[in-house]
Amino acid sequence: MKNPPTARAKKSNSTEALENDLPGGERAYRYIRQALANQQLMPGDRLREVELAKMIGLSRTPIREALARLESEGLVVHDATLGIMVAELDYSMVTELYFMREVLEGTAARLAAQHASSVEISLLEDMCEQYANSVGDDAQLASSNRQFHEMLYNCSHNRYLIKILKTLHDTLTLLGNTTLTDPKRVKDTIKEHEAVVASIRKHDPEAAEKALRAHIYASQKMRIRRLISNQ
Template sequence: MTTNTPKKPEGSTILRRGEPRSEQAYKHIIDGINTGTLPPGTRVTEADLAERTGLSRTPVREALNRLQLEGIVVNDPNRGTIITELDHSMMSELYAMREVLEGTAAGLAARHASEVEIGFLREINERDATLQNTTDLVNNNKLFHSTLYRCAHNRYLLKMLHSLQESMMLLGRSTLATPERAEAARLEHAEIIDALEKRDAQAAEALARKHIREAFKIRLKSTFENPTST
């Protein structure tokens, strides 16, 4: 005798043993922002998210409350709960914090990163020259930065940087989609790695800060040329 197992809604979250359901709902929303299926300004409701994930409303509500505390979603008077849209001021504040934190991470990495870790950073960066697809470049860039963060060997800084990265998702399209930026970023990464190899913490921090400022310039240029995008 066989029984039919009810199918879960299309696009639903696969339940993972031992992981809290609120965490699964949280990850579903974060993944949606990352992939562009939940872009900034999108209205999100408990009912819709529960249907999408196959979870009950309670864990979805908990996930939305957590995201609201983190500034990833906000309550709009006219639209209800939406994925946060960054205005110019918020974007400037975000890049200012990124410059401070990533600069600090680079400085600490110059002091604490092992030779193997620095070698891995160079390997990641050199891979950029072989990549043509923007998605591959973006993923490789994320790997470079997350590795640099870990090279700082400071758990509290790492936690703050991971939180910052979640807010960076709200910016939408990567600056690496701009042709000239991809090559410039690779060269800037190489300079940071050179400073790490020389154990020059001051230079590493200065170069990392410059790298973020250059990315911000491209972001501003894109925003001014296309006011409908962030």
């Protein structure tokens, strides 16, 4: 297990103060989730209550609450021999995850074409440009990509869909490194994002959904290719 406190040390004092006002279980939950997002905790890492309690500065009870919540979300699993571990996704789980992404994000794109405001569409276009300008910086590319998809979710104007998609997106952290480290995939993603936004700008729900599904499909192919090559 890497050293999660590194990320915490970078937080501002005001952020620290706000988090300290949260219940212990919520603080522990957010801390571990952030460590997963930053890949400071990796699939297969053991999560020991005593170590986490010391790192976060809490008793074991809120740590236990946070781990139970994360287990219910599929982000951690309980192994009879090793205890609580960060979940690892196998081939079947990856294909199921991408199937749901294609369906749900396709629906989000369709709804965005129907409901997104001109301001929201303009922001999506700005994010496409930001992504293109991030080429060469893998960390910034991943961040720009995440922001684009989260903005797309918000443009659907469906709170229930947004909630499900955010949970699904969190599970992507278990896949490890992004597929956007491949130069060709980066270039293709620029075109795919632009195609999605162009369809939303035209208020064409069918085209928007089709473009988004094609984007997720291409990403899935790259992910599975990597998964097979690493076996």
